Amino acid sequence: MEKQEELQQRKLGKGRLLLFPLPFQGHINPMLQLANILHSKGFNITIIHTSFNSPNISSYPHFTFENISEDSPTGCTDLLGNVNNIILLVKLINEVCFDPFRDCVKKLISNSSAEDPIRCLISDALLYFTQAVADLVKLPRIVLRTSSLFSFHVFHSLPLLLQKGYLSMEDSESETPVLEVPPLKIKDVLLTFKNGGEAQSEMLSKIISETKEASGIIWNSFQELEQSILPTIQQEFPIPNFTIGPFHKYFTASASSLLAQDQTALSWLDMQAPLSVLYVSFGSIAAIDKTEFFEMAWGLANSKQKFLWVVRPGVIRGSEWLEPFPAGLLDAVSERGHIVKWAPQQEVLAHPATACFWSHCGWNSTLESICEGVPMICSPSFGDQLTNARYVEAVWKVGLVLENGIKREEITKAIRRVMIDQEGKEMKMRMSCLKEKVNFCLTKGGSSNKSLDSLVSFILTF
Known part of the structure; x- marks a missing residue:
């Protein structure tokens, strides 16, 4: 009974x-x-x-x-x-x-x-x-x-x-x-x-x-x-x-995106070498002005590293999408990068080609990066992002903060520190330890x- x-x-x-x-x-x-x-x-x-x-x-x-x-x-x-x-x-x-x-x-x-x-x-x-x-x-x-x-x-x-x-x-x-x-x-x-x-x-x-x-x-x-x-x-x-x-x-594929995800992000990553790509995304709300956008573009191009860049429609204040790009700068970016309007972020971070995540440091993005063991470059703008970024850099020591805003020289230097220098290798090791803790806690x-x-x-x- x-x-x-x-x-x-x-x-x-x-x-x-x-x-x-x-x-x-x-x-x-x-x-x-x-x-x-x-x-x-x-x-x-x-x-x-x-x-x-x-x-x-x-x-x-x-x-x-x-x-x-x-x-x-x-x-x-x-x-x-x-x-x-x-x-x-x-x-x-x-x-x-x-x-x-x-x-x-x-x-x-x-x-x-x-x-x-x-x-x-x-x-x-x-x-x-x-x-x-x-x-x-x-x-x-x-x-x-x-x-x-x-x-x-x-x-x-x-x-x-x-x-x-x-x-x-x-x-x-x-x-x-x-x-x-x-x-x-x-x-x-x-x-x-x-x-x-x-x-x-x-x-x-x-x-x-x-x-x-x-x-x-x-x-x-x-x-x-x-x-x-x-x-x-x-x-x-x-x-x-x-x-x-x-x-x-x-659960796998547990994100519910309000924006259409461009699957070419994954097919492009499939053609790249392991740990060779910088993933760039500032989330679904943050916005930047044209000057910051140009500085980002030149910083990415000058780093000489491969990058997958999410440029969300409306992320550039006063613009629909990529129309502010001067032709020469677009050519420089296209040589090494792939630009999409939105990407399946969890799959991108889990991809073997992804080496680093340049993020606004929203909590979902920070957690997703930790879960996949991907070191971070942080450009926080408001709210909890500032605290998250400071923990990434100073407490967990798995990334760094762009302290002086979005400037091309700082961007290039930060990318090379995380993706090429010994400092970045040590960040990757600490991130891998956090990833193991994630797997165990579940x-x-x-x-x-x-x-x-x-x-x-x-x-x-x-």
């Missing part, structure tokens, strides 16, 4: 989870990866999404999707382009989605059954308004943090940094260490926070306070990578913390594997 009940329970599953991602590429991907992970553990999944940057539903026939399109933000792409506008966009999403999200969740709860109970809501940490909805409908909320533990610690430290006067300093190039949040320097703190102004401070305050009100936090990271900061995070957020990442390593008995088991047991208590 007991065995029959167990079989029936397995057939019914462990209940349903409601997941709500922030509608940006770098946030949708980890949420859908987490959904796949939890689905593999027996949970039914409903993805609630906005019409703005909605996910590709056809790629996930095993999930149920609910669109809150009627009041979702439209025309939001005009707000993208710099840190201030991204902050305004996040603020807008939190404001306009409250009513339709609340109504959607209420409807789902009323339509649920004893055979398929809704266990909890898992929402992106930046969607801070969802805590009020969860409280209203008496549904436990778990926060997904799509960035690193140490970057969240930096955000949590903003009031202290303000009190100490760091954000009032004028020297935006200061190399002086910030003792309160090592290994950041004063210039990192200024770039992380100063451009965001009061709107950013207000938003971060809400994110932090509503995260503390949640039932738990899921991190797309693993214990061995951020062991030193984990006790501090547990003090700052005294709720269950689950480090179950890297999410994308649980195996049975590994830290992420055990944390995932704990998360599943935790959800089943609701």
